[in-house]
Amino acid sequence: MRLVCAKVTNFRALESVMIRIDDATTLIVGRNNSGKTSFVELFERFFGGERPRFTLDDLPTSQIDALKRAVRTYRQAERFRDSDPVQASALTDRAIKLLPKILFRLTIAYREDEDLSAISAIIIDLSEDCHEAEIEARFEARSALDFLRTAIKAKADDKQLAKYFQRHFHATFYAVGTGSATGTELPIERALARQIISTMFVFAQVKFDDVSADRTRKLSRTFEKFMETYHQDEQTTVAKFENALLGMARRLDSNYDEIFAPVLSWMDAFGKGIFGPGQRPRIVSELDPVSIVKNTTRITYASSDGSRQLPEAHNGLGYSKLAFTVLQVISFLESHRRASPKPAVSLLFVEEPEAHLHPQMQEVFVRGIRDLLEDQDAEGVQVIVTTHSSHIVASGHFEAVRYFDCTGPTLVVKDLAEFRHTTKPVPAEETMRFLAKYMVLHRCDMFFADSVILIEGATERLLMPAMIRICAEQLRRDYVSVVEVGDAYAHRFRELLTFLGVRTLIITDIDSVQPLESVDKNGRKRTTYLTCRTETGGAVTSNATIKDRLPNLSTIDALLATTAEQRTFDRVRLAYQVPEAPGMRCGRSFEEAFILANAEILAKNLDQLALKSTFERHLEDPITAEDILQNAFEIAASLNEKKTDFAFDILMLDGWNVPRYIIEGLQWLIATSPNG
Template identity: 35%
Template sequence: MTHVFRFFFERRKSDFTFYDFNSGCWDQFQGVVDLSQDEAEELPKIRLDLLLEVGRQDWYRVVELMSFHDLSEDIGRVALRLEFAPRGDLAERFRAAREKARQAKEQQSAEEKGIFAPWPEDLRDYLDRELNSAYEFRCHVLNPDSFDRDGSVCEGDDVTGRLADSSAAAREFVDSLIHVDMVDAQRFLSDDETSKGRDLSRHVRRFLDYSASDDIDHAAHQALKASEQQAESYLVGKFATTFARLNKVVGPGIRNPRLSVRSRQSGDALLAESAWVYYQFTPGEEDAQRQLPERFNGLGYKNFLFMLIEIHEMHRRWAAGVGVRPLIHLVVIEEPEAHMHPQLQQAFLKIAREFVDEDESEVFHTQLVVTTHSPHIIYDTSFDPIRYFRRLSEPYGTPACEVRDLSKLETDDPRFLRRFLKLTNCHLFFADAVILVEGDAERILLPLMIDTDPGRLPQLVSSHISLLEVGGSHALRFKPLVRFLGLPVLVITDLDSVAIPEGGTRRKACSVDTPGAVTSNQTLIQWLPRKKDIEELLKTQKKGKTDEHREGSNTSWVRVAYQTRQNFRWGGKTHQAAGRTFEEAMILENLEWMRIYGKKVGFEPDESISPEQLAQEVFDFVRNPPEGKTNLALTLFDLFEESRWKTPHYIQEGLTWLNSELDREADL
């Protein structure tokens, strides 16, 4: 994204190369040896569509873009398309280059033809060298209503006209609207005085040139002049003997020059070179005896200060501009998290925004655009300003992504999602897949289940999985968000069987085999597999536990995993049972392990009881473990190192499914 901003608004020569075109369109260049003008116009283009809201007082600046149906409004919407497109003479120039290549090839010997092919072999070869002379900047007027369509880009019919006849005029107009400054990801800060990295002091000195004003501080320059005279007197005395000897030397053929030394000090340069940054860590007034040079502070804090200084100077230069000042000032900050610890990352956006606000007036407002891979950076933001770049699963390995505008997320409870994601540091936005789990036990033990056998779940081990503990009744509330983001989702939840006792009105937890039992889990009832009866849930096949999520042009899948009937050995025979919860399934599917470690876990059933009594004892134990379910999970975690227990079958099935989903995406 930052590369597009840099090209269209800074337009440094050769910013775009052939490889900036998506690989999915390379076939339109590859092998092309002849090109007509009509074919040239249909070649791939790189576009940036912009929608601007302009106040009435600035309408005169965008009159070329405006339609007059909304002149009664205080705010008008205008839209334009910036485009990197083929020049009108591309076909002619390409044919001329190909003709020269053909003639050169005819003059080659048979041996030379097998070694070297004259340039250009085809259109791709031509553009690889001549792209920036073969393509040009264009600007078109768009219908602003086209931006209101959900999940679609502006089409050709939305173009209402070309902004200017020449590329230079179009650029001049765009420059009068928008000014973009870049704070790059590679800021080259260093703590090493001998490195090529830029220290903060050098950065501060660089801005003294930008901050110079027309007002001259005569007192400061008078002090510099006195210092210059004292330095000159010192230098004359120091070099007197040396220069006296040199002045006696006669050069061949010329009159002997006399050497002297003077102190030549530039006021601005001297002031700049004398500017060094120090840190004082003690409270109270500034004390030079208690200050440390900047290299004794961490790179993270130095990086933080560096960006604030950059933003301040960028705003000041824009606001102090003369002539036709651009209406909009964007500062694009690329990956500000470099070297910063999580707490500073969390505070960055808030502090940067407050820092900019102090500079702003009623007229000048700098807008920040931040790109990040850090969940901490977006910690304190609402959904509205977030634009989520989601990789699409395109065939043949063609890289593509879709931008999702979270301000358009449709959910009944956005405040809950925002608060929850803030609590969990927003890792969801940077994940390859999501696992929603019921409670503490699954959250503690699931990473252990995944890491136990990397060969069995290679994609899960190597991918970024967001594990969210949401509770059985709250997983459903995440459905709109995970669907909107287009992530594969595994929901691990419990059957939560309940029944209404005779003569009662309130539902009560019961074992899975209780006749007429239903689930109280709203995820199973309203999301997947949309069933309430326990027996129906137990009979549901794998296909009924998955669902397709289609949002925009992206398709993803969700699967639910809950307890199923599994075999267990008791009393020398094989029996079947399903746990009501994760803990029940863990015990029933690990009875052999429990015979050895049951005492440490706190569950030691009598070997003589029936399978039905065993299932009831497991049910009673899990309902109220001696020290709580979290402690039970931690005990299982601790004992795993001594002897491995088995992952419950329903969880293993779910993890295998998610691994195959990630494997399928990796193959595309």
Template identity: 30%
Template sequence: MHLQSFVVRNFRRLREITIDLATDATVFVGANNSGKTSAMHIFEYFLAKSAKFSVHDFGAESWQKFDVFDPAVENSALPTITLDLWFSVDDANLHRVIDLLPDLEWTQSAPVGVRLSFEPKDPIDLYANFRTMCDEPGSWPMGLHDYLRKRLSTEYHVAYYKLDHRDKDKQPAQRLERGKEILHSIIRVDLLQAQRHLADEDQLGRGEDLSRTLGRYYEHHLDKPEVAPDALQALSDSEKNLNAHFAGVFGSVVGQLNKLGYPGLTNPELVIKAELGGERLLTSSGTQVHYVVPGSTAITLPDRYNGLGFKNLIYMVVEILAAHQARKSIAVARPPVHLIMIEEPESHLHAQLQQVFIRQLQTLVTGPDAAGTQFVLTTHSSHIVYENFKSIRYFARIDDQGPFHYSEVRDLSVFYGETADDTRKFLLQYLKLTHCDLFFADAVILAEGNVERLLLPLLIAKFCPRLEASHLTILELGGAFSHRFKELVHFLGLRCLIITDIDSVRPEGHHKACTTDVAGAITANPTLKTWIPCEQTIDALLTAGPARLVDPASAKVRVAYQTLHKVSWNGDSKEIAGRTFEEALAFENLEWSQDDANKDFMLQVGQAARDGELGPLLQAIFDKIRDTLDKTAFALTLIEKDVNWNCPAYLQEGLNWLADQLHGTDALPAAAGGGDESAS
């Protein structure tokens, strides 16, 4: 039996999301403040002994509904927060869900659902209580929303309803009086939060050191030794015996750490030692984690002398094992589903250890008692994400449909199954090799090549500083491969600027590269031919208006390629577009690029061409860039030397468009539910 999916409604920025869970591990990703953490915390809020909701946990769209509520008005209703849980049931656990079956027509191939609803106990009484307070002298409350800021826990409660899979959107009519008891007999949820506050050097702070963590694990889950009658008079002997005992009972924990690469060849070995005072002999608080100094078998140091990375790793392993043991220890009606939720496991872990952790996570909990264990992780680590593409659930921030921001969830297993094999393989290989932060960025820029990738930070700083406040991911793809990202960009709903080259070639023969003013020239760029603007001739590309540069399937995607620019030389002038970024830069800074003072930028051509007419000069620049220019050295020189030059117009327009796309998001207030820590 396992949790197949869950639906969240009206919780912070989660207006209505449905998340399908893998039977092993599911990874939540998304930009900051996209709702990842909220999708975890709602379990904690609903399944705690008492509901932890505040009025600020309701979606921002609900706040006005509180103040206009009037039970005398037809269809007036108070907002609720709901969590629907859908379980897949096996034969062994069918008896546990009898009370949840919608009717006798239910078949075992269908899921079983229960709704948890945080709702008013009695809307009429609530309103009467509010009106009574309004009649009291004083300025509080200013409205029903204000009243519930202080009285929510007394006016609202959690109610339970059975659901019918044949009509998942139907409001449940049948309430479960034993809903809480039934649910707790089916599922156990353990949340390992990101704010772990592991102690480093200051033991007097708020931090929790590993000794306490392992001490709790020992106290609750491991066998205790028999203490000799004279132990109180022989503390050193008891310490020796306890150390041997700890080595035995903690052996499995250390063994689990070995699966994650700890201690490895150079890291200190972990040992558990007794540190006894007479009053602590029989308690786990008399234990300390020590590390054996490398190269020594006798010298040990307390755990505060080791780095935070391994502390975090050991802490997570122990907490996962403790959660597993706690579930195992339930002798009667042990929940068949165990959801272990881990926030940002990458904290303090280097890249390789992050990969090992997610790869080996499932092996930490093994054996018959591990059946039904599902892991859910939130992460900002690309190293964790790309270990299993199908496990990703992407939280997309939606902020272009009205004043209130909300999120939608995209299931990458669906994308994986619906994408052509060659495209899927390319994407998986590229994303794994680059470890880019595509899933965590505000926007993505698909750059033509190495020069554009190197120069984009400089271009943004000099010509579009508004973008410096945004989290951008830059992928170097080129026009030959950018179109491979079309389906993924559309699926995720990403804001995307494609910076590419017009790549003019002759229409005949082997399509040899040529300047853009050659009659009948066509483009060799697959992105321009098959994605945006879906044109092949250079004339059509150069006359395409601004509207044609935006993806007709998504207003969040735009292409930027070289455009016509008027250039003048020795009294002659014409309109021409560069074929590449380097040409566009040279053409649109013609005097600068041919000035002797700027010859270090390697765009200057021979004296004969500079003394002649405009046409031969442009051809000479084209030939030099194509045949002899070291483009990487050219880019690095631009970065190194702080001189004035004009940004090519097509790049300026593209960057401004992207800044306009992001500016609205940055300017609007944060979503309901607080800052990123509470709503991400």
């Protein structure tokens, strides 16, 4: 049995979302305030240890407005109560329907060969074709009329309404029919719901003091709790521990007889007969393993020279957090292993494990959890991780990602497991294979970005921060992910970026080539393409990304004649080289475009360039800006093997100009930015 789906209605930003749960590990990702923590919190509120509590602020704004409309509508109904009972009844029904509910529906899948005793009470559809059962947790009014009557009598303002909401609304649980039993529901006790669904939460904000004093003892207390759980099982290790304590207790008893003998004699001095026959007390020790561990356990670390033991607070926050998390996980797995009867679903939630962990530790975290589950034989345990870390996403399974997209008016959860079905039928498998292999660290940044810039190579990657600073300062307030995808693979990300809906600027080269027709010795026509200047007659583009985005525009002349609107596709903008000014030549690559935009600056500062000889190879002294403009194509071609060096040369220059096509693209990002 496993949890396969969770549907949320009317809880904070989660107005109406469905999250599919992976069989093993689900990664909940997204930007800040996208609802990740709210999703986890619903499990804690309904299925955690304490009684479910919600406040009026837990409702979306639209539902708070609906609650207020319900009160106003019922107030109108009361005015018609005597004069028009039919109208009053209709208004009352409308008011009751307006009252909001927080709904949390969980779908559990099962197989016919499994022991279904754990969920037998919630299986309503008994048909052979049905292999799912559902629980719906609700936070709703105990009595809608009681709430409405109280609200209108008190003429409730916002503060009073919040108070009455907490007083009159409560949690209820139902078994909900599926398949042929759809529409049927049976109330169940919360205790039963918690027996079916077991939860454990490891939260991001755990109090660790990074100070020399050892007051908090967070790790030590965690080990104490683990011992309390572990002690319930009569294993050999525990038995050895108890035998050691028994021997200690016997030695203490002998010492107690000697220590307390004077005390007993003093008691006799206050009168004979204080103790009746056979009642003379004896002081003995009673060492309980759990109590011993609970009150005396301390975690220490050896000093660097091994000469002394240091308290737990001397360990770094990262290692303390990691040790705490792993121990919490092991404790949960031990409880799961010993549980009898076992819950139908066991969920382990780990919130933002990257807190205090350096990138390398983050990268192995998810794999470590997965390996731990396998080592502990924790069949049936499902892990749900919320994270802001691209390192954790990169180390997880691509299809386990659930992307919380809050860029629109309402939150949308995008399931990367469903992404396969949204890609084009023919290249779907090829696209998925490519993304699964190449969605490495820096590419996973796009899940947390306000906007994405796809670039071709190292030159643009090195210079992009400087170019943003020069011509698009406002973008520095956004979270911009710059992803290097090469000159042939940007189109591979098209489906994913469309699926995610993130604003994307694709900066690529126009790559002009000249087609030449020839006939081989067998009489067959062949077409070869030679690199050429953009102004060459009949030149076309060889760029895969441009041909993918603008399939009907292949000639350079046609591409240079396009409008900004033609190069914009919903939330995606394509930017390639254009003339710096009317009548000027257009570069075919970034290097040539930069030279054309900065010919005068390069001529004045040629002696500062490490690649000065590359320019001199194509020019004669004295080198002028006009000479550089005329030979920009040849100079850029010579830089093909030295692009990184050229980028560093540019960074050392002062006052250089960003090529126009990049300025226009970055300005588009600013114009479409929610922070713009």
